[in-house]
Amino acid sequence: MTTLSSNNDENLKENRHNADVKEELEDTSLPEDVLCDSCMDSPSKALKSCLTCMVSYCEAHLRPHLENVKFQNHRLVDPLHDFDCQACEVHQLPIKRFCLMDGSCVCLDCEIQEHEGHTISSVEEARAQIETELQKKHKEVSESASAAEKAIGKLHDNNDLIKSSVQEVCFIVEQQFSRLQTTVEEARKGVVEVLEGEQKKALKQAEGIKAHLEQRRAQLMKTLAQMNKLSKKKSDVDFLQEYSEWTKREVNSCVPSVHINRIDHLTSYVHAVTDVSQELRDLILSTYKEKLSSICNSGTKSSMPESSLLSLPDPETRDDFLKYTTSLTFDPDTTHNFLRLMEDNRKLTNTSPWQHSYPEHPSRFEYWRQAITLESLYLGRHYIEAELSxxxxxxxxxxxxxxxKGEDSTSCITGNDFSWCMGRNSRGFSAWHAGVETVLEVTDITRIGLYLDFHRGSVSFYNVTGPLKLLHMYTTDFIEPLYITVWLSKKDNVVSLINAK
Structure with missing residues (x-):
């Protein structure tokens, strides 16, 4: 009984399907008769259409299909008028249905077999629904394109404003430095005046001492003259009497030492001016640097638009990161001549010493074997996965x-302060920024995940070869859009951008 009931169910299902096929085929024909395509003079009414031959036949011309074994695999249906309707490659039935779940066009056999239980509609209804959605999307994209065009125009207009604003600020800065120079000049004149005053005082002191010495010298010369006169006395009595009188008078033969004490202060002036000047130079440089740096940092942070992503939790699982997956391709105009582009510009291989005949371009790397992506990453969150070999x-x-074009290390993504990367060298895996290497305690990595949170200023590298694991994170304030960049230093190095979704 169970077998009989099952057979009946299958028969009912097949009859229902045949009825649907017949109805579907009838829907594709026009009200007027379909004529035989093999009749030459006066075409007769077609009895059947062959989906294999894509031709309709009258009763007479249909005989080979009915009697010849060579045509036994051909599929005959009721006469069809529209053979331009696309047919299913598997079942050879017209494609008149659309599976909304799988997003594919199907025939009735496909609907019954592979798409049973799926939401199905006619292609006309599906197209009408999708066109409505497409129009909405078209409107959104058009509005976004218009907004981007306005933003570009605003940036272009702002160029002149930026230049004039900077010129105004430069003018004010020049004024302030000019005042500073005037102050320094006034201070210099003041010091020179003090020194000139000291010079006058020192000269006056020297002049006074000189007059005193000249007077003292005259007195000593007079004493010498008296002594000479006394020594010339011939009479001993006269000599002794005059000598006794002469000794009663005070005779001072001492000469004061010469000391210009004003000169002693000159060394002190030198030390004072030198020390104060050094202090002022240090203060000026440090103060300007400190304040300008503070303004730059606060200006960068305040200029960033707020993002709704800031309130969202940080991704933790790989599925969380995949929500921010960004599809990228390498820019052929930047690719070094030793790097070969493959797989729709998503894969790069170092083919040294074989060079590729890329055209000359100002954006192309000439020394470091690098390439950057065509698309940039800006604002919001972005995640990409790459395979390294x-x-x-x-x-x-x-x-x-x-x-x-440069050959310095600053032209490589490992050696400047506006690049953040990781890779493998002879010592293992490392992260690099501004020429500083951070060795990573990990081996056997073939695929990494790179996560960029632009608003929070972080770029993180993850090991996704096995379980998701954070390898290293850098934090900074990004001021420009970022580009994924690769450096393949040795032959046969390979980097592939993976479509993780």
């Missing part, structure tokens, strides 16, 4: 302003 493969982010 070979000792020397590095991946990270940098600003567009990175030097493309």
């Amino acid at each position: 070979g000792e020397g493969a590095h991946v990270g982010v940098t600003y567009k302003s990175i030097d493309r």
Whole structure:
């Protein structure tokens, strides 16, 4: 009984399906008769259409399909008028239905077999529904494009405003430094005046001492003359009497030592001016640097638009990160001649010493074997996964302003202060920023995840080869859009951007 009931159910299902097929085929024909495509002079009414031959036949021309075994696999249906209707490659039935769940066009056999239980509608209804959604999306995209165009225009207009504003600020700065120079000049004149006053006092002191010495010298010369006169006395009595009288008078033969005490202060002046000048220089440089740095940092933070993402929790699982997946491709105009682009510009291989005939371009890296993506990352959250192969493969982010032609280490993503990357070298895996290497305690990584939170100023590297694990994080204040950048230092190094979704 169970077998009989099952067979009946299958028969009912097949009959229902055949009825649906017949109805579907009837819907595709026009009210007027379908004519035989093989009749030459006066076409007769078609009896069947062959979905294999895509031709309709009258009773006479249909005979080969009914009697010849070569045509036994051809599928005959009631006459069809529209053979331009696309047919299912598997079942050879017209594609007139659309599976909303799988997003694919199907025939009735597909609907019964592979898409049973799915939400199905006619292609006309599906198109009408999708076109409505497409119109909404088109409106959103058009509005976004218009907003982007206005923003570009505003930025273009702001160029002149920025230049004039900077010129005004420079003028004020020049005024302040001019005043500072005037103050320094006044201070210099004041010091010179003090020194000139000291010079006058010292000269006056020297002049007074000189007059005193001249007077003393005259007295001593007079005493010498008296002594000479006394020594010339021939009479002993006269000599002794005059000598006795001469000794009664005070005779001072001492000469004061010469000392200009005003000169002693000159060394003190030198020390005072030197010390104060050094203090002022240090104060000026440190104060300007401190205040300007503070203004720059506060200006950068305040200029960032608020993001609704700031209130969202940080992603923790790989599925959380995948919500922020960004699809990127490498820019052929930046790719070094030793790097080969593959897989729709998502894969790079170092083919040294084989060079590729890329056209010359000002954006192309000439020394460091690097390439950056065509698309930039700006505002919000972004996540990409990359596969690394070979000792020397590095991946990270940098600003567009990175030097493309230089040979210095600052032209490499490991050596400047506006690039953040990680990769593998002879010592293992490391993270790099501004020429500083941070060795990572990890081995056997083939795929990494790079997560960028622009508003919070963080770029993080994760090991996604196995369970998700944070390898290293950098925090800073980003001031420009960022670009994914790779550096392949050795032959056969490979980096691939993975479509993680």
